[in-house]
Amino acid sequence: MNVCVCVFCGSGKGKNPVFAEAAQEMAFHLFNSHSTLIYGGGNIGLMGVLADRIMELGGKVIGVIPDFLLKKEVAHKGISQLEVVDSMHERKRRMADLADIFIALPGGWGTLDELAEILTWKQLGLIEGEIGILNTNNYFDALLSQMKTMVDEGFLHQNSLKELKISDSPHQLLIQLGVISV
Numbered sequence: 001m002n003v004c005v006c007v008f009c010g011s012g013k014g015k016n017p018v019f020a021e022a023a024q025e026m027a028f029h030l031f032n033s034h035s036t037l038i039y040g041g042g043n044i045g046l047m048g049v050l051a052d053r054i055m056e057l058g059g060k061v062i063g064v065i066p067d068f069l070l071k072k073e074v075a076h077k078g079i080s081q082l083e084v085v086d087s088m089h090e091r092k093r094r095m096a097d098l099a100d101i102f103i104a105l106p107g108g109w110g111t112l113d114e115l116a117e118i119l120t121w122k123q124l125g126l127i128e129g130e131i132g133i134l135n136t137n138n139y140f141d142a143l144l145s146q147m148k149t150m151v152d153e154g155f156l157h158q159n160s161l162k163e164l165k166i167s168d169s170p171h172q173l174l175i176q177l178g179v180i181s182v
Contacts, residue, residue: 003179004062005030006038006099008114009046010107011074019106020049022136026105026170027053033179038098040091041065041083043076046105051076064094092117101177102131106139123160130177132165140166 013020023046030037037054040047041063051061061079069075070084085091092114096102104115121127133140144166150156167173174180 002034002036003100004036004038004098005177005179006095006102006118007050007105008102008107008111008118009039009050009105010111011040011042011045011047012108013045013049014106016137018137019046019139022134022170023049023105024053026050026103026134026174027059028057029170029174029180030054031057031059033174035179036060036062038062038064038095040095040110041076041079042069042074043078044074046107048076050105051079055079062098064091064098066091096121096127099129101129101179102127103134103173103177104132104140105134106136112143119160119164122163123157130165131163132167132173132177134170134173135166135168138168 027050031054039051042048054061055078062081063076063079064083064085065075066088067084067086075082085094102118104111118131122131147161151158151161165173165176167176175182
């Protein structure tokens with residue numbers, strides 16, 4: 001199956017090596033499923049780990065990066081295709097246009113922003129693709145708890161939360177999202 005999978009993840013690697021290991025495993029499974037990685041275009045952090053591994057394996061990687069980050073020399077020059085856009089908003093729109101499926105790996109404000117926006121777009125019917133969270137080392141537990149509180153307090157429909165696929169295993173998450181066949 002050749003799908004375009006957009007991955008939101010950190011420009012840092014985190015303190016625990018388990019995050020980079022999970023990104024490497026995700027890259028392996030994306031490559032083996034003949035998927036194209038769509039991501040933020042960086043050469044640092046988990047973004048760099050993911051893109052580097054897919055490229056080492058001979059896969060396809062499309063990065064989308066705003067011009068100001070390109071000027072800061074964090075753009076990945078060794079990927080299949082690098083698209084330069086004018087703003088962070090345009091970056092998110094372009095990645096969404098290219099992608100069939102969306103996955104969040106651990107990251108910071110940017111990852112949280114991208115995940116929140118894509119979840120909102122899904123709820124509003126602006127995108128159709130499945131959305132998953134790779135909950136490596138229980139990284140997203142507090143956020144997932146907050147999402148449950150949003151449902152409990154009547155600010156989020158239960159169905160919106162149920163549509164979200166969650167796993168601590170890259171392989172299992174990709175099965176849940178339909179990228180990998182069982």
